[in-house]
Amino acid sequence: MAVYGQVILLGMMLFVIGGACVLIRRNLIMILIGVEIMLNAAGIVFIAASLRWGALDGQAFVIFIMAVAAAEVAVGLALIVYCQGRSGSINADTYNTLKG
């Protein structure tokens, strides 16, 4: 088992942790953080993979991911803040007027 295997494992664990955070938490901010963790887990896997294949494109991808994540967080936070301002809640499940 090469190093990359352990790093991938780390990435998976991080992904699971992020996923669990998304699943379990009701707070919008925390869910967002969970998503970020998942994205970063992917980044780690990319790094491990580029380690395995000896190619740089995986690592390059990580930079893209960072940019994307930043954009996403910016938009997301703006949305959440706006919503919180309107309805006074950042509990995900209070947003349930649309259903059925």
Next chain:
Amino acid sequence: MKPILLLLMLFPLLGGLFSALFGRRVSRWTVERVACAGVILSFIMALIAFDSSGGKHQIITFFTWFQVADFSVLMDVRFDPLAAFMALTVTFVSSLIHIYSVGYMKHDEGYVRYFCYLNLFVFSMLVITLADNLVFLFLGWEGVGFCSYGLIGFWYKDMKNASAGRKAFLLTRIGDVAFGIAIGLFFLIFNSLSITYINGHADILTPGTMTLFGLLLLWAAAGKSAQLPLSVWLPDAMAGPTPVSALIHAATMVTAGVYLLMRLFPVFSGSATAMAFIAVAGTLTAFYGACAALMQGDIKRVLAYSTISQLGYMFLAVGAGNITAGMFHLVTHAFFKALLFLAAGCVIHALHEEQNIFRMGKKLRLALPGVYWPFLAGAAALSALPPTAGFFSKDEILISTFLHAGIFYKFLWFIAILTAALTALYTFRLFFIVFTGESLYYEEESEKSVEKPPPNMIATLWPLGVLAIFAGLLNLPAGWGGGGWLSEYFLNIPGAAHHGEIPHSVENGMAIASAVIGIFGIICAWFLYGPKGLLRRPDLPGAWGGLFDLLREAFYLDWLYRRYIAWPFEKMADILWNRVDREGIDRGLYSFANTFMLFSQILREWTSGRLSGYLFMLFMGLTVILCLLAINFSIL
């Protein structure tokens, strides 16, 4: 020949069409004249055709109606002595009835409809009479049913009349089913629908098939000719105007059944079973009709049951294998029954639509001698008093039955002669109650004066009266010095086999027996129903009341129909509609559709609106997909 026959059939049709299309635009006078002219011209054509044919058989095709491969339906006629004779009778009696109708319907608003139907009726009957192709014959056969429907229910404002028409149409159509099946079988077996062809090749039929045909045709004829068990429509058919009753009972409609049997005689004559069935049906009906006629209080119903009874005799004649006798009786019956009905019509007319015989009496005899005498002639003929026409024709039937092989036929003969006595009894019961003694209802006497019917009504009675008495000359037995003209004339009719010499002893004995029996019946009638008769009352007291009701209601046959056929049929319709169609099938389909709605409601809950649930499903879905992949992977 062809144009004559064509005109013979077309005249009434054109008359009917004229009334239908233009009747409302022209004067009443025109409509009446056109209608009468249609039938009278037809009668003249029939005379010419009769004269020029000279007893030969002719088959003339007018044109092809339709044709699919060998299923070819032609509009063609077979003009043979049987048809010629029948056509003469039909047109002659119908002509008189038309003329009579002009007077009878003088004040009725619906005269256009009336004459239209009447003409079409005659046309349809002529089609039955002449047609060679069975489907063409069926055209007339159904046409008669339809016209009778219209005429019986002519005064449609009263639902009872309309229902009577409906009943007639329905019951005759139940008979038509058998006719239809017979047509189908003929087509199957012979690949032809021509009566001539079928009769000519009837020898290829096995006895079993012949029996089948016999029964089918019997059933068909029973519908039209009101034989048991399809007889119930005829008494109700009295709902129509009286000339219509005369037309239906005398010359047209009801004789169609018998005529059909005679026309297709070779098809079943080889089967003793079929013949026996026909004979039995005839005999039973004759007896049944006579019994029922005995207790009726309505002048037309008496005559109606008498018609049923007399038609039974004709069936018996066919069943006994003597269609000449059958035809003979058909013709004489046409004369005297038309006469009786028309006379009854005069009576009814004179008393302002009064049909209850117990409201009549000797005032009628005094006021209407012109009706009284013809009626008496008709009654005598119906009672088969010698030497009226009815005597000879009925006698011939009795002789044939008596001489027919088998003890069974002797038994039928016995019932037939018993019925003859009953016939005389009910006929003269009617005659005595209507024309002698006092009316049972005095209080209304003053209100109703007797109105003299128009002369053209009375006038038509006389020729019929003469014929009722002298038509026997047509086929006077040898013993009476006659040459049996009709028998000679019918010699070549398929199936009308000559019956060999009739022993003189039988002939004479039979004549004496019927004469005695007839006279005996009349004497009984005098004592029971004469001016001072014992039973001259509309009902009977005590224990006899039940019997009286039984006879008056004609053995409750009508009630049985209603109770066991009509009512369940309607009930079943209701059940099928409400229980099966609506609540069963339709609702079943709806509940099937509603299960989808139910699923939909359940699935709707899935979209709960809660983000956590959605996220959960996202990961659930991921898990499921991974599991699926894993399973695939491990299987492959």
Next chain:
Amino acid sequence: MQSDWIVILPHLFLAGGGLLIFCIGAFWKNRPDGTLFITALLSAGAAAVEALAFSGSGTPFAGMVSGDSFSRFFIALFCGISVITLLFSRRYALHRRFSGDEFYGLILFATLGMALAAGATHWAILFLGVELLSISLYILIAIHKSSQAANEAGIKYFIMGSAASAILLFGIAILYASTGEMGIVESLNAPDSRNPLFLLGLGMVITGFGFKISLVPFHLWTPDVYQGAPAPVAGFLSTGSKIAMVAALLRIVTGASPPVWEVIAPVIWTLAALTIIVGNLTALVQDHIKRLLAYSSIAQMGYLLMALLASRGDGAGASAVIFYSVIYAFMDLGAFGAVSLVSLGEPMARADRDSLTAYRGLGYEYPFAGALLAVSLLSLAGLPPTGGFIGKFALFQAAIGADYMAIAVIGIIGAIISIYYYIKVIAVLYMRPTRVPTPHTFPGFSGPVACASIFALIVLMGILPGSLLEVIAVILS
């Protein structure tokens, strides 16, 4: 090198147009009314013309973006979608006061995202395209700030979308880790493709795609978001973003090696069947038109997936998928467009006219928008003489031709179920008594133009689909 730039010229037009709009919005305060709108239209139009007119060769930028006719066709389609969305939203946005630079700019950026996703031959480009599209849509959905529902929809789509993106991304990472290839097709053809790690990645990628095209069981967000989003945006979302993903999926399906396909096919089969059944069934009881359309679009994706199954082989399936995508784009845009047209005059200009009871007799109140809605629905239901009929026919023919009889039967049963809810809406439009009519608002010119062109396209595709089919045959060859 020069041809590389020609290939991405349409993308540049879109990106440039978007940037230009932002600049105008930021710096030209007293611009004439409609400048942004015109700019957006021109950019999208130019991109479409560019995509159709010029043919680049090969795959530029180290094989990351495809310049083949397939992707150019889709670019043109996406530009068409965005043009129609722009036309429908012109008045709508004015009335609801979100007609600023961000709206028009983001539409163009979203279109660019679609173009990238559909044309990507490299996972990175695919991911970037998807993210560009998604992030633009997060904002577009919530752009109507005074609407509570739009906010909620935005939040829901954002949370779900970002989680799904993360899953997709992680899947890509795993795929890369197991195969070492970043090219989409290459990674699915790697010799060592049958190990658990690979399958894990594959599953996650499928999940990511499944979310984006809202397959059951990842469909739950769809009705909520469509209902909350402004109608033109919902139309844009339901057509453009889904078709982009379908196009990408088509590449994956046709590009995957047979052993990989054997593993994927049952999954797609199951998803398709589930999607058809659940989508159609749930739509039955909907009484809000946008939710109904949402479920309908879910079911439509099921049909597309069904034909995707059949798109390996003689090309009948791929052709059917592309053909139906085009038709679907127009009819769904038509339906949502009609909703936006009739919602113009809604009081307060907050929500859309949504409840079915508000559509009673609407066909007479708004003859043209009503007719558009009716025709779109008939087309979605797959009835002649509309393009939807030919499209459905092509889908089923492809499925049956490739021996997927069972799913075809499921599909037909779904179609039968679907008839009910489509017809129900049409009955409401034309056969129920009219409610009190609302005052008409001037619809402008853009809406009717879009209305007429969609109407014409749907009917034309129903009667003479031949030319489009030939074009598709060319791009597939």
Next chain:
Amino acid sequence: MIPLLLSAIIFLPLFGGLIVLAFSRYPDRCRWISLGITGADLFLVANLLVQFIQNPGAITVDLLWIETFGIRYALALDGISLLLILLTAFLTLLCVLVSWRSITKRVAAFHFFLLLSQTGVIGLFLATDLFLFYLFWELQVIPLFFLIGIWGHSDRVHAAIKFFIFSITGSLLMLIALIGVVMIHKSQTGEVSFSIYALNTTLLTAKTEGWLYAAFLLAFAIKIPLFPVHTWLPDAHTEAPTAGSVILAGLLLKTGMYGLFRIGFPLFPGAAHNSASVLLILGFIGLFYGAWIALAQQDMKRLVAYSSISHMGLMVIGLALWNRYTLSGSILQMINHGLVTSALFILVGMIDERIGSRQMEKAGGLWRKMPLLSGFFLLFAMASVGLPGLNNFVGEILILAGAFKTRPWVGALGFVGIVFTLVYTLRLIQEVLFGEPKTDDPYPDLSLRETAILGAIAIVVIFIGLHPDPLLNLLEGPVGELLGGTKNLLTLQGY
């Protein structure tokens, strides 16, 4: 020239309909234009008839339509199609006349849908490409859905949706089967073709054939309609406007029959052969069940609707027997039933316009007030019960007598059916025409327009009743081909 004529006949109503839509503000112009269009179409069909008689032989059109799918715009005209499109053109013309006064709302749209349905039905009767057939098959449903749903009576929406769902259920399953056949054909010959002639050479295993045929049969059975998928019909008829009922009874039901013998039997001869008994039983159930239920009706339209089910049952029997006589009879009966039932629906519509109700208990004694209308009523009722001399008789006797050639018991039982028919018809006549009038309101008798409508039908009814030979001659060739075609295939398959 003639091929062009075929297309013109199909699409003239469609274009006419679009023109009518353009005049939606002027109801009267809409009526006149549609009258002109339908009249012109009838004229074209008559023209075609003349040319066809002078120069018999199949007239075909065959153009490539959608190349990718091998779909062709293929039409063929033979005697059967000719008669049916003649009926279609005739009835649509009458529909326009019938609706002259009774349709006052949204007149343009009404005529548009009417004309659209004409295009659909005529196209269906001419198409020989299965795809084209299917296209028209579905196309005819849509206008009728609107006709019922918009211009119908009180419960119209429900009835319209029910009608639509039933129709589409069948046709979508048929679509699957249709594609299935084409694909099997493709796998055998390598060529994609929707032509009926090409497809009926496809070799199918018995099981596949059975399934495919079942799907087709279901679609046709729903249209015909056969028991137990008939329940949409009474509702649709009851709620439809008169013109809708006429289209429905006169034309739409016929398309089911047409599909069955034009496509179902030739394409799947083996399965059709095996299904004959089932069809016979269903036909008989329809015949008796429809007639029986008709007796229990209070609503005149519903009664006539159930009578349609009954009559169609007999036609299906004729079809299932599949011999020269019964087939000719069935096809002729399609025409007859189209005429007579339409006439009855028109009459019920006229009565409804006058007394404001279709309930029999509200009618009664109409003969006295409207003798002309009543005369027509009686005439058509009698035609409906198969009185000889009127058209239905010819068809019925051909079916029933022909039945004896194949299965005598069928013929025998069929004759019993005519009594059932008579029972409810006489009840209808009696309740409506006879008895005392229920009110003293004077009702106007038929106007000139109404007389013309009914008179035109009556003339045809009597003409066919007395001289059906020209029609039967037209049918002779095609019927022979149908029989011969399936016979060959059956021998090929070893039946």
